[in-house]
Amino acid sequence: MAAPSLKFKVRHVSPRVAAEERQRLLSDPGFGRIFTEHMVRVRWDEAHGWHGAELVPYQPLTLDPGTAVLHYSQAVFEGLKAFRQASGGVAAFRADAHASRFRNSARRLALPELPEDTFLEAIDVLLDADHEWVPEAPEHSLYLRPLMFASDVSLSVHPAPDVTFLLIASPSGSYFPRGVKPVTVWLSEDFSRAAPGGTGAAKTGGNYAGGLLAQAQATAQGCDQVVWLDSHEHRWVEEMGGMNLCFVFGRDDGAKVMTPALTGTLLPGVTRDSLLVLGRDLGYEVEEGRISVDEWRDGCERGSLTEVFACGTAAVITPVGAVKSAHGAWMVGDGGPGPVSMRLRKALVEVQRGIAPDPHEWLHHARVSSRD
Ligand code: COI
Numbered sequence: 029m030a031a032p033s034l035k036f037k038v039r040h041v042s043p044r045v046a047a048e049e050r051q052r053l054l055s056d057p058g059f060g061r062i063f064t065e066h067m068v069r070v071r072w073d074e075a076h077g078w079h080g081a082e083l084v085p086y087q088p089l090t091l092d093p094g095t096a097v098l099h100y101s102q103a104v105f106e107g108l109k110a111f112r113q114a115s116g117g118v119a120a121f122r123a124d125a126h127a128s129r130f131r132n133s134a135r136r137l138a139l140p141e142l143p144e145d146t147f148l149e150a151i152d153v154l155l156d157a158d159h160e161w162v163p164e165a166p167e168h169s170l171y172l173r174p175l176m177f178a179s180d181v182s183l184s185v186h187p188a189p190d191v192t193f194l195l196i197a198s199p200s201g202s203y204f205p206r207g208v209k210p211v212t213v214w215l216s217e218d219f220s221r222a223a224p225g226g227t228g229a230a231k232t233g234g235n236y237a238g239g240l241l242a243q244a245q246a247t248a249q250g251c252d253q254v255v256w257l258d259s260h261e262h263r264w265v266e267e268m269g270g271m272n273l274c275f276v277f278g279r280d281d282g283a284k285v286m287t288p289a290l291t292g293t294l295l296p297g298v299t300r301d302s303l304l305v306l307g308r309d310l311g312y313e314v315e316e317g318r319i320s321v322d323e324w325r326d327g328c329e330r331g332s333l334t335e336v337f338a339c340g341t342a343a344v345i346t347p348v349g350a351v352k353s354a355h356g357a358w359m360v361g362d363g364g365p366g367p368v369s370m371r372l373r374k375a376l377v378e379v380q381r382g383i384a385p386d387p388h389e390w391l392h393h394a395r396v397s398s399r400d
Contacts, residue, residue: 064158068195096178103177104133113382123392133230138187155394203342210349214246220259228293271340272300335366345373
């Protein structure tokens with residue numbers, strides 16, 4: 029690979045967490061609540077472009093209360109995972125796809141695009157420093173969170189002339205505390221996640237903040253998650269919470285895996301894309317299409333729609349067992365995890381952990397240097 033366009037200054041710290049305490053934390057990490065020893069920071073401004081790339085100790089930020097992102101939310105992020113490999117070493121899954129989506133999100137939010145080689149180098153530098161924080165357990169990984177925000181101090185609404193990129197890492201277990209236990213979903217007909225021409229296809233915090241009230245409504249209805257419908261007709265299924273949705277029609281080798289097409293209002297999930305490829309590899313028919321709420325209910329009642337699952341980096345594959353809306357409720361299959369969902373999950377996890385071959389070259393192997 030060509031040398032990265034930015035050279036990183038590396039400042040290691042002596043570990044603040046003793047090895048024994050680190051092992052204790054890694055044995056039950058939860059999701060996104062503990063962080064490693066270091067982080068990466070890169071600056072951008074109009075005069076110098078990207079500069080000042082460095083690995084520094086993980087630390088709080090000091091922000092002027094007038095910092096633009098606190099007011100106008102000009103910010104984007106990514107979520108990807110690094111896995112301990114069966115043969116030793118550590119690899120990040122589809123780092124290049126996340127780098128590319130990060131650029132697309134930045135463009136939509138009028139932020140500068142971070143070169144993909146700098147995104148990958150940031151991951152390499154952080155994994156080199158903190159590889160001991162990659163958990164061993166089968167359902168655990170090191171969740172990497174790149175983010176970029178408007179760091180100039182100004183209350184005028186404008187594309188930031190000064191931007192900060194950070195990469196932090198959090199050893200994590202299942203996103204949903206109950207693991208692969210199926211979730212119950214609430215169909216939101218009052219709220220919309222995204223509208224044509226909006227920011228739905230970008231990974232930006234506002235999309236998640238705008239969903240919290242609908243999520244609270246779902247919880248009040250006794251559901252785990254909210255399902256988003258299209259903003260125009262409230263009829264076509266789009267996403268679940270912060271994840272994509274897949275629908276399985278038929279059974280066994282004759283099953284078809286369908287996911288709502290990327291109309292511009294959906295987030296182009298990397299897990300979604302990986303499952304379309306793996307589904308095809310496993311011999312299933314795969315389709316990017318559309319499904320209405322009526323088709324979802326009728327398909328479940330007739331038995332032609334056999335499984336539904338949500339997919340995303342954090343949650344991997346999470347089955348949907350039951351659906352509720354203001355107009356009624358229904359079960360998906362027998363309400364338990366379906367065989368096609370679980371076969372796809374196993375296939376994905378085995379590539380991620382280096383247990384199965386990686387024919388699509390999805391693993392970005394970290395270079396881990398010895399500092400002894
Ligand atoms: C991810 O799946 O990585 C996400 O960013 C979703 C978020 C709800 C954790």
